[in-house]
Amino acid sequence: MVDLIPAFPAFLLVFVRVTSFFLMMPLFSYRSIPTVAKIGLGFFMALTMIFTMDIPSFEIDQTYYLLIIKEALVGLMIGFIAYLILSAIQIAGGFIDFQMGFAIANVIDPQTGAQSPLMGQYLYTIGLFFLLTVNGHHLMLDGVFYSYQFIPLDQPWISFGNENMIEYVIKAFNSMFVIAFQMSIPVVGSLFMVDIALGIVARTVPQLNVFVVGLPLKIGVSFLVLIAVMSIMMLVISQLFETMLITMRGLMDLIGGA
Template sequence: MLSITTAELNTLLATFIWPFSRILALVATAPILGNPSIPVRVKLGLAIMLTILVTPTVEKSLPQIDPSTGLGLIILLQQLLTGIAIGFVMRIVFVAVEMAGELIGLQMGLGFAIFFDAQNSGQIDIIGRFLGVIASLAFLAIDGHLMMIALISQSFSTLPVDAKGITDTTFTTLVNWGGEIFKSGLQLSLPVLTALLITNLALGILTRAAPQLNIFAVGFPLTLSIGLLVLALSIPFYAPILGRLVYDGLNLIMGILNISQMNMP
């Protein structure tokens, strides 16, 4: 008859639950993988599969602590925070792109063209959603989702499971990384914003020269057309900026996890 002691059961639970919590937190918060359109069962299955693959490489370095104790719960919380931090870094990249789209849409006169975004549980501008789709395709094209999975597997050797986890300096780094939303969002939207600014100045001069001109009948179609034209011409130049954002995010994750950084090709 097979028998197992409480100590052995706790060891088995700790061997699985701590790596699983870190991986599941990443899968739940990372872009693409954490999309609400993906069923919860698929996310859980992916996290379980990755945990089964990773566990044999980390079980020797796991602390011999009962997961049901206070210290065990602290370790569990640290693993959740580590996974969430990795997913948060890459989420910032997509938020920056969507902010650029919202700035462009507002200046084009499409500020009213919004719809519900299930991924962010809120409303989003149609141009922001469009650029977000482009960012997702670029992310998949450079295998960003596979890089995140590779990083989370390497993290168990460079940032082992213990009660220390990520430090205060890491949280400061994450807060500073949030400024990338405004920096990169403005950089991506600047060509269209510049063209629309020139268009509005021209319309203002035209209105002064011909007061009888119906500016509302002319201005809206003109700004919309010019905005779409400049956006279409600018999209090919977004690729290097999006690539830089993704690789900067991956390098930031590597810095958090103490992994040697990569160079952007």
């Protein structure tokens, strides 16, 4: 049984890391979840984790304040890398919107408050439902819990100058665009073929107004292709979740000095 009074400094460090995760992590960071609920979830999760960990003793001094800053940075970095990988869905939607002609009709994402493409928001919503269906949010919470096996509570620093960490983040950023391209290439490739066909028609039948015919034709073709490849797209999204968890673990390895 953990004595709560001596363990309070360690509890505060755990609480800072958990709430920092929730500030950036997909699904938990959205505006639709009240701030009080996020803080309360972080509080009770930190309280639960304290009873299952080997707690080192801390004194509240200058080093302790540095540990608080370090814990906040750890939570923000790992939550950000998870959000970065999952953003591939919205980028894929942006590629599709640009070819469909929907790029001029961005909508406000109520979860983040930022503008997002129509198809990106549609695919992202489906992706979040799929994440909840396969209990991906449980895996993300497991990542918060097991992060202390990689990054100890009393580790005093993060080696930001480590070139391996910088290279790892750049590779994660690159993989986001690669996955987005893989998701969008069926629709974008089909619309490219439609553009070629419309160009041939415009040269052979000059009387036909291609700009009037082209837009509804491209929208119809893109929806048909989306319906046809939606199952494959869900497979790519499931692999995206796996990539997200592997990337989180790899970054925790590097932060922990492994």
